[in-house]
Structure formats: structure tokens, C-alpha cells
Amino acid sequence: MTAVEIDPRLAERLPRTVAERVPALADRLTVVQADALRILEVPGPPPTALVANLPYNVAVPVLLHLLELLPTLRRALVLVQAEVAERLAAPPGTAAYGVPSVKAAWYGEVRRAGNVGRRVFWPEPNVDSGLVALVRRPPPPGDRAATFAVVDAAFATRRKGLRAALARWAGSPAAAEARLRAAGIDPATRGERLSVTDFARLAATEPAQQA
Numbered sequence: 001m002t003a004v005e006i007d008p009r010l011a012e013r014l015p016r017t018v019a020e021r022v023p024a025l026a027d028r029l030t031v032v033q034a035d036a037l038r039i040l041e042v043p044g045p046p047p048t049a050l051v052a053n054l055p056y057n058v059a060v061p062v063l064l065h066l067l068e069l070l071p072t073l074r075r076a077l078v079l080v081q082a083e084v085a086e087r088l089a090a091p092p093g094t095a096a097y098g099v100p101s102v103k104a105a106w107y108g109e110v111r112r113a114g115n116v117g118r119r120v121f122w123p124e125p126n127v128d129s130g131l132v133a134l135v136r137r138p139p140p141p142g143d144r145a146a147t148f149a150v151v152d153a154a155f156a157t158r159r160k161g162l163r164a165a166l167a168r169w170a171g172s173p174a175a176a177e178a179r180l181r182a183a184g185i186d187p188a189t190r191g192e193r194l195s196v197t198d199f200a201r202l203a204a205t206e207p208a209q210q211a
């Protein structure tokens with residue numbers, strides 16, 4: 001097991017805690033003191049599972065970064081703020097569906113895996129928590145960065161229809177409409193209706209010749 005911890009005092013303490021409490025497993029732990037958002041590799045054999053009580057303020061970017069960095073991760077089980085758990089696991093067409101839902105769905109099937117009340121923590125935080133499970137599956141066809149760019153654009157103004165919301169991304173409202181139609185998507189639809197596969201198909205359409 002490799003643990004990533006940014007705080008030097010905690011990173012230094014963790015091996016001792018494990019040695020004190022479960023000495024038989026102490027030599028199986030490697031602690032990396034690093035920012036999980038910026039880490040570029042982890043030591044040891046390629047990891048297959050991610051288990052984390054994620055830092056709540058950067059939970060989504062850390063999760064997405066690690067899924068992208070470590071393609072050997074087959075599954076993840078993470079604890080996050082309850083509202084973030086809801087967003088990560090939200091299906092298209094629901095109020096909680098947004099950028100985190102689509103981007104997590106790029107990597108796998110995501111589901112809520114349980115609620116954790118604030119009372120089990122000390123000191124008691126002012127938020128509830130939720131477990132999120134992800135099982136990796138092949139991503140939709142297409143380019144990830146291009147797909148994520150159109151996802152960001154679509155949800156930047158989530159109340160607008162996609163023709164308007166994607167005008168800047170495509171170059172103009174007409175260009176956005178052409179690309180939406182090329183992908184078989186109604187230009188009046190809102191982004192919250194599209195699945196990750198729809199976004200990937202849209203990102204793969206040819207850009208308009210003239211804006």
C-alpha cells in the first residue's frame with residue numbers, strides 16, 4: 001500500500017502509527033509526502049485500487065488526477081462531502097448532474113456506496129460525508145481533453161440551451177448548432193441531458209470552417 005499525504009507531520013507519523021497498531025503489516029506501507037494533485041508517479045508495483053478519505057476541498061480534482069495518472073486503477077472507494085458524492089454519482093437529467101459527474105463517468109461506473117454522518121468524526125465537521133465507488137470501464141471513443149473542454153463549456157452556463165452555451169467553444173452559435181446537429185444532438189437541449197458518450201461524440205465533430 002502506498003499512502004500519499006501532503007502534511008509532513010502526518011506523513012512522518014503514519015508509518016509509526018501502523019507499526020504500533022498493526023506491526024505485521026508495517027513493511028507493506030510506503031508513505032509518499034506529496035501533493036496528490038501534482039504527483040506524477042507512485043513508487044512500487046502499479047496500483048489497482050484507490051482507497052481514500054479525500055481532502056474535501058480538492059476531492060474531485062484529486063480523484064480525476066489519480067484516475068488519469070494511474071490507468072492500472074481498476075476501482076476506487078473514496079469518502080467525500082455528501083453533496084460531492086451526490087454530484088459524482090448523479091445520472092444525466094438530474095439536478096446534481098454536472099462537470100464532476102461527466103468527468104468521473106469518463107473513467108468508469110460511479111455509484112453512491114453509503115452515507116457517513118458527521119458524528120463519527122472528531123472534531124465533528126459541519127458537513128456529512130458519502131462514500132463513492134467507481135469501477136473502471138473503457139472510456140468512450142474520442143479524445144479526453146477535447147471532451148472535457150466541451151463539458152466545461154456546456155456547464156459554464158447550465159441554464160442555457162447548448163446552441164448558446166457552446167457558442168464560444170464552437171466559434172459562434174451557428175457553428176455550435178452545426179456541430180450539435182452533426183453529433184445528433186438537439187441544439188436546444190441543455191448540457192445536463194447529455195451523457196459522457198454524447199459529449200465525446202460532440203467533441204469529435206469537425207470544427208466549422210468559418211466562425
Ligand SMILES: C[S@@+](CC[C@H](N)C(=O)[O-])C[C@H]1O[C@@H](n2cnc3c(N)ncnc32)[C@H](O)[C@@H]1O
Nearest residue numbers: 004005006007010034035036037053054055056
Ligand atoms: C479528510 S483527511 C483524511 C485523513 C486520514 N486519511 C483519515 O482517513 O482519517 C484528508 C487528508 O488529506 C491530506 N491532504 C490535504 N490536501 C492534500 C493534497 N493536496 N495531497 C495529499 N494529501 C492532502 C490532509 O493533510 C489530511 O490528512
